[in-house]
Amino acid sequence: MSDDAEHTPRAIDGHAPDVFHHGGWVPMRQHGEDDAVDFAIVGTGAGGGTLACKLAEYGFSVVALDAGPYWRPLEDFASDEHHQAKLYWTDERIVGGDNPLQLGANNSGKSVGGSTVHFAMVSLRFRPEWFKARSKLGYGADWPLDWREMWSYYAEVENTLKISGPVNYPWGPKRPRYPYRAHEINAAGLVLAEGAEALGIAWSPTPLATVSAPRGQSPPCVYRGMCVIGCSTNAKQSVLTTWLPRALKAGAEIRDLAMVGRIEHDKSGRVTGVRYHRQGRWRFQRAKNVVVAGYSIETPRLLLNSASSRYPDGLANSSGLVGKNLMVQANQAVWGIMEREIRAYKGPPSLAITEHWNYTDAGKDFFGGYAYMSQGPLPLVWSGVQASKRGLWGRPLIDEMERYNHHVGLKIVGEFMPQERNRVTLTDERDQYGLPIPRVTYSYCDNDKRLIAHSLAFMRQALEAAGATEIWDETDDTCHLNGTARMGDDPQTSVVNADCRSWDIPNLWICDGSVFPTVGGVNPSLTIQAIACRTADRIKARAAHGEL
């Protein structure tokens, strides 16, 4: 039997891959295409995968479709950056604006489990005030969510992923201690610690979604350091290894290599299911509800590509905001050289963090905040920084790369402002499925630039204090995607409500990073999963009242 995950669906014929065993299978319930399932979910990443699990456990019938393959990490993942590009969304996208984004490896996954299959596992809570950024801090927009409610969903996700973290986290309101002990800090992280201590600010071991002790079928992390090209031992607690095995057990069906091209609706305007491409042809799955969870580029693209005579501007778009307010996060860095050997390739890439500038407002000339973390770029990424960003080639490149084991860096995850001009639109070019490809336009605003300047100056001091020399700034990197279908309290100024339900079409939902009204200064996936847990609870409650 052919078992080529990239070309032949694996979740089929009543079973799905057992991600914990070579060649293993687990049983999977299946639904007929004419059988209108309670929920068809588009995308199985942080948003869609989590929601699929929770809804199935609440007894709803669920079919979750993903354009990507269904991997078994133990047999499919090589220790090789080049080969592992198979995890990324590499279909063509056009980038423009003053600051064209780097997509693909940098922020977009295409796998069952979504981008969490190759994410860096940093698992952070929002600062509470960010949920009311407009009224409490004076910028962006308010979320229709209360931080205290989110605090309990964060705890649920942290427990599900058995986050490894410190006993006491230095910032923000009280939280339960992390389920698993913190990881040992590598040399790159110790440099962050030394710099922070010299400047008198707090630092912490980073809360990470990779286990520091055995957990079920996950062995403890072996510090291989290749987390962002996919964990080949299953220490990483991705959606693929946590929520989805549970989802299958609870009766959800997952369809891999299934690209949804269009959401259909009936005369009354309610959606009826999804048209998707699998095994060489277009198919249709009927559903009572459709959830879009394709991340901040594919989600608006699908909604826009589903335009009809009734909804000429695309689905859920009466506000005109679908595709707008795309937010990446600042990912600028300072790099330097240490006399001591660092060998930053060992261990998870960001073992130490400071959120000082997320929680301190005095002394800032900008809105928003940033965290900064230690770094461990692998050779392909590092040579890309030296060549494309720094312009090195020839002998200077070779010489600089030979100092790989002595380089050290600090990098921010910083809050960019929502701007309507930063957006996803459709082009005339078509992809391999015949669907219009997206154009992603991005330009930093003045506030974004002030945040970057502040962070670079501060991190430079920290790196100097730790003893690094030859320090230079990497000024133009970004990470993570959020926004394009924001949640809110008002149908005029948002796409979905607090329950991730679209204002325009009551049985159409959006549950992924797209719903963020602002982005905060921490990595987003813990928040995306917390929102998905909340959404599942809200759906359950609504269903109990006959309000679906």
Next chain:
Amino acid sequence: MPDRYPGYEVLQKRNSPSWNDKTRAVIDQRMAIDPNHHAFFTDAEWPTLRAICERIVPQPPDRAQPAPVAAMVDEKMHKNSGDGYRDARLPPMREAWRRALAALDAEATSRYGRRFHELGALLQDDLLKAIQNGGVAQKAWGDLPAKLFFEKRLLHDVVSSYYAHPAAWSEIGFGGPASPRGYVRMSFDRRDPWEAAEARPGSEAKARAENARVG
């Protein structure tokens, strides 16, 4: 330049617990790439590409098995495996390369009367620097933005091919594949016995001996 990691060879670990089966299969394939094979670039374009690669990522002349950088770039173009985004000012990847190689040769011919690969290293570097700095004749390049092509396509495709090869990993002292064994010693100046030993002044022989034992 003395070797920073004398005698260190990532491939020595091939049969160690640092390599799983998938990694062995993937790297074996890469090591078997024929450096002269080209399926996308034409016979006329091929020497130009090779000359570019030699200037962008020069390799020591005595290297037993140099990284087949040009053939790796060719493979990427042949498979049309893109990166998932394209600057709106640039044409699709393959078209960009075709037009750029033609433009580079046109530029070389108009400046020096010879094609790019026929020039000496210094002139080749001058030309590449001119492209990097945007100082090229518009006529040869048409509406292809030369500077942008150099930064986003040429450097990206060539450099990422080289540093995907074990020869480059050995050169920079990278541990290379590491599953399932991973690493143990995480702190400053600590190396696991299966990592590269760095030669400090006076410790060349010691490093060489340690590197011989890596496995």
